[in-house]
Amino acid sequence: MNHGKPFAIVLAAALLATAPLFLNAYQVDVLNSIGLYGLLALGLNLILGEAGLFNMGHAAFYAVGAYTAAMLNTRYQIPILWTLPLSGLAAGLFALAVARPVVHLRGDYLLIVTIGVGEIVRIALVNDIFGMTGGANGIFGISRPQLFGIVIRRPQEFFYLIWGCVALTIVLFLRLKQSRFGRALNYLREDEVAAEGSGINTAYYKLAAFGLGAAWAGMTGALFAAKMTIISPESFNFWESVVLFMIVILGGAGNIAGVLLAAFLVIGLPELFREFASARMLVFGLVMIVMMVFRPQGLLPAGGRRFSLATLARGHG
Amino acid sequence: MEEFLQQLTNGLAVGGIYALIALGYTMVYGVLKLINFAHGDLFTYGAYLGLTLLTSLALTDRLGFALGVLVLVLMVMGLVAVLGAILERVAYRPLRESPRLSAVVSALGASIFLQNALMLLYGARFQVYPDHILPTATLNVFGLYLPLMRVLIVLASVAMMIALYLFIQKTRIGAAIRAAAIDQGAARLMGIDVNRVILLVFLMGPALGGVAGLMVGLYYGQINFTMGWVYGMKAFTAAILGGIGNIPGAMVGGLLLGVIEALGAAYISIAWKDAIAFLVLILILIVRPTGLLGERVADKI
Numbered sequence: 361m362n363h364g365k366p367f368a369i370v371l372a373a374a375l376l377a378t379a380p381l382f383l384n385a386y387q388v389d390v391l392n393s394i395g396l397y398g399l400l401a402l403g404l405n406l407i408l409g410e411a412g413l414f415n416m417g418h419a420a421f422y423a424v425g426a427y428t429a430a431m432l433n434t435r436y437q438i439p440i441l442w443t444l445p446l447s448g449l450a451a452g453l454f455a456l457a458v459a460r461p462v463v464h465l466r467g468d469y470l471l472i473v474t475i476g477v478g479e480i481v482r483i484a485l486v487n488d489i490f491g492m493t494g495g496a497n498g499i500f501g502i503s504r505p506q507l508f509g510i511v512i513r514r515p516q517e518f519f520y521l522i523w524g525c526v527a528l529t530i531v532l533f534l535r536l537k538q539s540r541f542g543r544a545l546n547y548l549r550e551d552e553v554a555a556e557g558s559g560i561n562t563a564y565y566k567l568a569a570f571g572l573g574a575a576w577a578g579m580t581g582a583l584f585a586a587k588m589t590i591i592s593p594e595s596f597n598f599w600e601s602v603v604l605f606m607i608v609i610l611g612g613a614g615n616i617a618g619v620l621l622a623a624f625l626v627i628g629l630p631e632l633f634r635e636f637a638s639a640r641m642l643v644f645g646l647v648m649i650v651m652m653v654f655r656p657q658g659l660l661p662a663g664g665r666r667f668s669l670a671t672l673a674r675g676h677g
Numbered sequence: 678m679e680e681f682l683q684q685l686t687n688g689l690a691v692g693g694i695y696a697l698i699a700l701g702y703t704m705v706y707g708v709l710k711l712i713n714f715a716h717g718d719l720f721t722y723g724a725y726l727g728l729t730l731l732t733s734l735a736l737t738d739r740l741g742f743a744l745g746v747l748v749l750v751l752m753v754m755g756l757v758a759v760l761g762a763i764l765e766r767v768a769y770r771p772l773r774e775s776p777r778l779s780a781v782v783s784a785l786g787a788s789i790f791l792q793n794a795l796m797l798l799y800g801a802r803f804q805v806y807p808d809h810i811l812p813t814a815t816l817n818v819f820g821l822y823l824p825l826m827r828v829l830i831v832l833a834s835v836a837m838m839i840a841l842y843l844f845i846q847k848t849r850i851g852a853a854i855r856a857a858a859i860d861q862g863a864a865r866l867m868g869i870d871v872n873r874v875i876l877l878v879f880l881m882g883p884a885l886g887g888v889a890g891l892m893v894g895l896y897y898g899q900i901n902f903t904m905g906w907v908y909g910m911k912a913f914t915a916a917i918l919g920g921i922g923n924i925p926g927a928m929v930g931g932l933l934l935g936v937i938e939a940l941g942a943a944y945i946s947i948a949w950k951d952a953i954a955f956l957v958l959i960l961i962l963i964v965r966p967t968g969l970l971g972e973r974v975a976d977k978i
Binding site: 605638649652 | 772782791792793794958963
């Protein structure tokens with residue numbers, strides 16, 4: 361079939377892995393941003409791309425994770441990387457709690473509710489809820505992460521931390537996509553009634569998609585807190601959710617490679633054209649309309665499933 | 678009591694503005710089943726166009742306050758209506774047969790585009806309506822001192838809502854709009870030009886939204902290129918509150934939301950003012966997704 365594809369993937373991976381050797385610190389930092397957005401978008405892809413649930417409040421889960429990590433680190437001196445699972449858990453549980461009553465809502469109603477949740481979370485953070493979030497100033501003094509005795513400080517070091525996480529995520533999510541769980545999510549997206557009729561517990565799978573996607577956003581939040589050492593509510597506003605939504609839709613909902621490509625384009629391209637920085641969103645808006653009119657399936661749409669005859673013959677699907 | 682009545686009337690004024698915007702959402706949703714995300718930005722265009730026309734043509738100096746503002750309202754309505762029609766033609770018509778998600782994303786794109794175009798044209802800073810042209814008089818209504826502007830806004834928005842209601846209920850064109858909202862296919866078979874109905878809805882909704890923008894400019898004196906999104910979200914909440922697709926519902930929902938918000942800001946916490954509206958939205962969608970006056974339930978959830 362397509363012999364160029366594995367080669368292209370290996371080439372891209374090799375280029376990326378050696379990128380810090382020939383790029384300057386600023387350029388590596390841009391790659392780090394792309395990596396973080398890539399992680400967030402891959403999490404959102406589970407919800408929006410695989411399960412077809414319109415979530416435009418992803419920044420809320422990101423915020424919950426980042427603030428959990430920051431509070432645990434600054435108050436209880438827990439090393440920031442150790443807070444990763446807890447941040448993921450907090451964001452996942454938060455997502456389950458907010459999604460539980462609304463997950464049955466149809467398409468655009470869910471979209472509006474998730475926008476509302478995102479805004480409420482942001483307002484709560486600005487208003488210093490529980491007296492722990494530091495209000496509009498946020499939380500500062502988050503310690504640097506430490507891995508195997510090395511303090512991660514420079515962009516080049518963060519690069520390997522962040523993109524290591526991206527690589528791990530890709531492997532996990534590719535496996536997930538092939539699993540019964542992944543197929544159930546796709547079924548939900550394509551035809552919810554038929555899925556329900558075939559014995560798929562739609563509420564369970566929708567919530568699971570929300571929880572897992574949000575948990576990923578939460579862990580990315582912890583990475584973000586570690587990278588910035590200071591976080592404030594402004595980093596988690598509505599436009600972050602819109603940008604993430606856009607990345608998933610433009611890239612090709614449900615396709616990991618497409619989502620990552622879109623993360624490169626949406627986050628990376630504006631850095632190349634810095635002199636037009638103020639027109640960035642204008643162009644995005646236009647691109648969104650044009651894409652929907654001419655190529656609604658995204659740049660790299662998800663293809664159908666392929667099963668090799670050998671595995672089918674052995675009786676494992 | 679004094680404080681309560683002040684907040685109540687203030688809530689009614691803001692609610693009237695929400696209701697005017699909500700009508701645009703609800704009419705478009707009624708006919709196309711599409712949330713027109715760019716509607717809030719058309720509202721902002723109303724505010725900016727109003728400011729530009731007001732200052733560059735010096736309408737109130739030449740024609741006096743009442744006539745000047747009336748001419749201004751008509752001009753803003755016409756211009757924003759044209760914008761709405763262009764929006765429909767460019768961003769929504771090509772997607773009429775596409776899946777919902779495509780239309781939603783296109784609407785969002787249009788919203789982002791319009792908002793940023795405005796920022797590039799006018800700059801990111803707040804724009805200020807000249808304050809010397811606005812009446813600062815207060816009215817004494819049964820011992821309650823109300824700013825004239827507030828009273829005018831409530832009266833004007835209610836008058837426009839009544840006019841729209843009569844138009845929708847009593848005229849042939851109104852009947853066509855209602856028919857297209859109930860069943861497009863059947864309406865087409867009955868000889869109704871659905872494309873024209875949609876165009877009409879995209880002229881009327883933005884015209885009302887544009888006036889609402891102008892009102893915000895006149896009432897608060899300050900406008901910003903991003904304000905459309907907050908007002909838009911709240912107006913959408915109002916539309917849902919009243920039952921989306923339902924025109925009287927949008928009016929009731931708008932006024933109610935304005936009052937809830939004003940009282941909530943006064944008696945609970947001003948810092949949580951914006952969150953109150955979103956909370957109302959989420960609660961109504963959980964408890965009664967059809968809204969207060971909603972009727973067509975079947976495909977709602």
